[in-house]
Amino acid sequence: MIEVKNITKKFGNKKILKGLSFTAKKGEITCLIGINGAGKTTALNAIMNLTPLTSGEILIDGKKLTKESYQTIAFIPDTIAMLSQMTIRQAMHFMKDFYTTWNQERANELLNFFQLTETQKIATLSKGNTAKINLMLGLALDVDYLLMDEPFSGIDIFSREQITSVFTSHLIEDRGVLITTHEISDIEHLIDKVILIDDGIVVKDFNAEDMREQEEKSILDVMREVYVK
């Protein structure tokens, strides 16, 4: 389980996170939802220790973040981190050199699934295909937790469908996924847990199926209650 406990973050005088707390469990898809600037990406960066916190703590499986934590957790940013002149094959070699958890078999399977070939240069890929490669590079790591920052933004509907079907396959199963989005409709059926963030704090936190069952509300209904005032 990823436990985010009362974290705060200031950039200069501007408070971005104002005491954010939530958890994300293994075997579940947890979705951080919030409008632009709510603090979603900063929260993910904080979990990956990419940005120092002003206060609060983050635990992964009960332990504080260390260098070794990165063997159990992977971050898929919203833009690809590979050099554009690399081919897909070179990008995979790069990952293999840096991560002991790299699983080439799974990488090949994903390439196949997305119908991409490893001789293609990253610079020549369409936006949708770049997103798929970005996702592939993260998913091919044998880690327990995956953080994904806006995997659907700016991608055509068929690519989005292809990406969502990865979520229901063995490529994700049993792992913990923490995903940020402001586009809920594509993944509404997939999410276990929803965390609504506004202005650096959690405003609501619920299980999607329980919400439908007990209050007969869709995720969007709840979002409307929370965000539209």
Add this chain to the structure above:
Amino acid sequence: MNIQFNKRDPIYLQVVQYFKQEMAIAHLKPGQEIPSRRDLANQLKINPNTAQKAYKEMENSGLIYTEGNLPSRITEDNHVLKNIRKELIDEATDHFIAAIKPIHVPLDELVDLVTEKYTQASKDKEDLHD
């Protein structure tokens, strides 16, 4: 397998409802093997935890059964199967009556209308198959 999910009802109940319908019209036959929870999740594009919940619900209500480690199967209990059909028909009829009642339509007119439209709908369906 294809379900158009609505966003307000629990997904797992929508899956159960779909299975009931398929069983009532014998698209899913007694004793027939059903997909694993992972396959079902993948086919319907839903969360595997939700697929699991749907199967648990169906298992509890006797719609499906599992022996040891074998794949789950549709029940062979005729009593259960008959009940499903009755339940679905009752549910749909109650729904219809609840919607039409406030309009105070005389029963004769209603029966005629239902007969006419139902025949037409069945005919349209046949044409579609040709």
